[in-house]
Each structure stands twice: as structure tokens, then as C-alpha cells.
Amino acid sequence: MNFEFDAQTDQMCATIADFARNRLAGPDAFEPDGFRRRWRLVGEQGALGTVVPSAYGGLGQGAVTAAAIMEALGYGCMDTGFVFSLGAHVFACLTPIVEFGTEEQKQRWLPLLCSGKRIAAHCITEPEAGSDALSMRTRAERRGDAYVLNGDKSFTTNSPVADVFIVQTATRPGGGCFGLTSFVVEAGTPGLTVGKRYEKVGLDGSPTADVHFDDCTVPASQMLGPEGGGFGVFRTSMAWERTCLFALYLGTMRRVLETSIAYANERQQFGTAIGGFQAVSHRIVDMAVRLETARLMLYRAAWGLDRGSTDEVAPALAKLAVSEAAVQAGLDAVQIQGGLGVLHGQAETALRDALPARIFSGTNEIQKNNIARALGLGGRSPRSRA
Missing domain, CATH: 2.40.110.10 (Butyryl-CoA Dehydrogenase, subunit A, domain 2)
Structure with a gap:
């Protein structure tokens, strides 16, 4: 087992996170022209073509690298909705064309979709x-x-x-x-x-x-x-989406964890930083545990995709773990900041952006049904996790 990215991937993720932080800030209200401008910038960085072969304008990378780039985008970009749209474009639209498209379809659409000149739904x-x-x-x-x-x-x-x-x-x-x-x-x-x-x-x-x-x-x-x-086509897109798209929430949770630690060390009550109070420090430790657990499950699912695994349980587990951890991270961040947490800002935004994660790509209840079926519950024989 190797739990580290290679140097090239590390450098790529650092570059993407810095780019997202400085170039992808969104406006207060949705604006189509600004959306497309930022979209083209992401295409110029190559982040829309991660899983597309180089012959069609992509980077030709696998699921692990694609997930790492999504995590970097989620960490650097405060506009989680924009990053979500990027992920839906890549994993629900480009991967089916790569997997099932004719040569003519690939030649026509993939270069445009990788470059950011076109957007898919x-x-x-x-x-x-x-x-x-x-x-x-x-x-x-x-x-x-x-x-x-x-x-x-x-x-x-x-x-x-x-x-x-x-x-x-x-x-x-x-x-x-x-x-x-x-x-x-x-x-x-x-x-x-x-x-x-x-x-x-x-x-x-x-x-x-x-x-x-x-x-x-x-x-x-x-x-x-x-x-x-x-x-x-549907199953392929869902396997990639439930794994790689959800990596954006790993980046969001990492950012929220860091800001929560900084706030807990700065905020003074009763003559001391609130990070010294066990109720606060343990809450932050729990945030870190959930993040690391979800991260391991997601990259294990991505590792399986790269090896051609047909296991549907790993993506379901990853989606379930990441979405639940993201919602709880938002709740924890709000609680740590108290009154400030319910004002407009990073904590409440993280919570609102995490709530849909329990619904899209198959509700968490559906994921549990799929996992239960694979475990042999309900009178069914357990399925092999190849």
C-alpha cells in the first residue's frame, strides 16, 4: 500500500489549489458570462480533461489523480457549487463518452469539452x-x-x-x-x-x-x-461520480477544519482560547477523524476504478461516508463559531453546500440499500467485490 501521491501529482494539486483560490472566486449572484469565463480558465489548466485520453485533448490520468484534482479544486475554491458543476461535467458526461462513444463522437465532443469551450449536462x-x-x-x-x-x-x-x-x-x-x-x-x-x-x-x-x-x-x-x-452508461457515470466528484468535499472539509482550528485558537472566552476547552477541541478532533476516514474510503474506491474493478460497494461506501462527514463538518463549524456561525460566512455556506450531497448521485438511503444487498441482507447471496 502507498498512501502518498507521487511528486508530479502533489505539484499538480498544489498548482490547482492555488489557481482555484486566486482565479475561481464566484460572484454573489449567478452570472452566465462569468460562469463561462471561469469554466474556460479551468479548461486551460487541463482540469476538465483529467480522465480523457491525450489523443482527444485530455491528460489521460486515472481516477486517483482525477479525485486528487477535484480535492484540490474543492480546497482552493470557495464556490463549491461551481466545483460541483465541473465534477458533474467531467464524471457524468465525459467519462461516458470516453467509455461508450464512437470515434466520431469522441473526436467531435471531447476536445471541446476538455478545453472548456463547451459545457455538458x-x-x-x-x-x-x-x-x-x-x-x-x-x-x-x-x-x-x-x-x-x-x-x-x-x-x-x-x-x-x-x-x-x-x-x-x-x-x-x-x-x-x-x-x-x-x-x-x-x-x-x-x-x-x-x-x-x-x-x-x-x-x-x-x-x-x-x-x-x-x-x-x-x-x-x-x-x-x-x-x-x-x-x-448510467452505471459507469454513477461509479465515477460517486467516487471522484465527491473528492471536492474532501477539499472543502479540509478548508473548514483549518479555519475551525484557527478560530478556536483565536477566540477568547473566560480568559483563554476556546480551543483549550475539551468540548471544542474534541469536536475538532472528531472533524479530523471523519475527514481522514472518508478520504481513505474515497481513494480506495478510486484505486479500484483504476484497476477496472466492477465493485459497486466501494463507490457507495465512499459517497455515503464523504457526504455524511461533510454535513457534520458544516454543523460542527457552525457550532464552534456560535453566533458568527449562523451569519453569512464560510461555516454556514459549507453546511448548506454539503446538504445536497446526501441526495444527488443516489440518495444515501439508496446507497445503504445497495450496500445491504451486496452484503446478502434480505435473503440475497452476498456479491463478490471484484
Whole structure:
């Protein structure tokens, strides 16, 4: 076992964290032009192409390095919502194209998506199909050399600014895992419309909205993977997202831990720094323990991805551990700062930005169901964790 990054990765992460700290600060209110400007800056740094082969404009790195870069972005950038959008773009959109795209699709989209000149969104969730992805109602009907898409998608990250959409549809309703098919759909395609941007409790810097398809005609050449192969695309994107995207919260937690230590050493009560009070110091120690535990679980899952593991438990465990630790870190930071913690600032922002982590990429309850099933609970045989 080796728990250290190589020197090149360490230097890359330090550079990315410094860049994020100095160049990616977000405005108080979402502004599309500013969002795209910062997005292009990230592309110029190479951070959007971490897992994309160099032949298509990427860095050709694996999951461990990709997670390390996300952690550095989360540590350096105060706009966690913006970093979340970057992660959704890379792991829910680029990785499926890398894994399942035709050569023509890769040549057309990957260089643009790596460079930051284009932004991608992955349309999965629907009003009646969130955790139950196999019940999605968005249909794709074959008509000659094209498919006609009809349906509604909700909670679609990046959709208000997206140039291209990865769209999950049902080509054979009731067909289970073999009834779903994925498409690459360009923004501006007739019949594709994006709704009003959501106002959310957290991750304000990540633009999110509904996406509607009304007789949206897509050439068969834009199908991603084979017909009926959409569930494989979905599983691949979720494995990468539940592992590498969540590394951004490791960076956020590290930053919150450092500011909590600094505050506890500076804040005086009863003639001494509050960091000397056991109730405060133990809370901070617990923050450190949860961070290190979650970090080990996430990088173990990333290590498995790099080795071609099909284990679905490790990403589920990582997502569960990191999201719960991030929420608790926000609560602890607020408590340590007392009255200041409930004012607008880093502590309350960290808490609000962490709350959605329990929901997206499959709720934590769903992760526990998946883990329980793999353990053989409910009368099922335990699954091998290859």
C-alpha cells in the first residue's frame, strides 16, 4: 500500500489549489458570462480533461489523480457549487463518452469539452423517476434513421448553460436494464428546451434546471453506446461520480477544519482560547477523524476504478461516508463559531453546500440499500467485490 501521491501529482494539486483560490472566486449572484469565463480558465489548466485520453485533448490520468484534482479544486475554491458543476461535467458526461462513444463522437465532443469551450449536462432524473431510474418515462422512438425524444428531466446540473446533453431515455418501456438508451443531444436541437434555473438551499454556484423534450428528433448516429445499453452508461457515470466528484468535499472539509482550528485558537472566552476547552477541541478532533476516514474510503474506491474493478460497494461506501462527514463538518463549524456561525460566512455556506450531497448521485438511503444487498441482507447471496 502507498498512501502518498507521487511528486508530479502533489505539484499538480498544489498548482490547482492555488489557481482555484486566486482565479475561481464566484460572484454573489449567478452570472452566465462569468460562469463561462471561469469554466474556460479551468479548461486551460487541463482540469476538465483529467480522465480523457491525450489523443482527444485530455491528460489521460486515472481516477486517483482525477479525485486528487477535484480535492484540490474543492480546497482552493470557495464556490463549491461551481466545483460541483465541473465534477458533474467531467464524471457524468465525459467519462461516458470516453467509455461508450464512437470515434466520431469522441473526436467531435471531447476536445471541446476538455478545453472548456463547451459545457455538458447529464439528463437522468425525472419527476417520477429519481432513485427508481428504471421507471423513467422519457421515450425515444425509432423513426427511420433517427429517434424522436419526448419527456421531462428534472434537477439537471449545468442545463441552463449546457451546450450538449447526455440524455437517458426508455426505448423499450418495461424492459428493465435493457430498456434504456443514451443519446448525445446538442443544445439548440428543435424540441429541446430548458426551464428556469432553480433557487437551491446550497450549491448556488451550480446552475440547475428542468429539461423538456417535445418531439426532439435526434439522428441515430448520436446514440451513445448500443440501443438498450443506457443502463451501462448510467452505471459507469454513477461509479465515477460517486467516487471522484465527491473528492471536492474532501477539499472543502479540509478548508473548514483549518479555519475551525484557527478560530478556536483565536477566540477568547473566560480568559483563554476556546480551543483549550475539551468540548471544542474534541469536536475538532472528531472533524479530523471523519475527514481522514472518508478520504481513505474515497481513494480506495478510486484505486479500484483504476484497476477496472466492477465493485459497486466501494463507490457507495465512499459517497455515503464523504457526504455524511461533510454535513457534520458544516454543523460542527457552525457550532464552534456560535453566533458568527449562523451569519453569512464560510461555516454556514459549507453546511448548506454539503446538504445536497446526501441526495444527488443516489440518495444515501439508496446507497445503504445497495450496500445491504451486496452484503446478502434480505435473503440475497452476498456479491463478490471484484
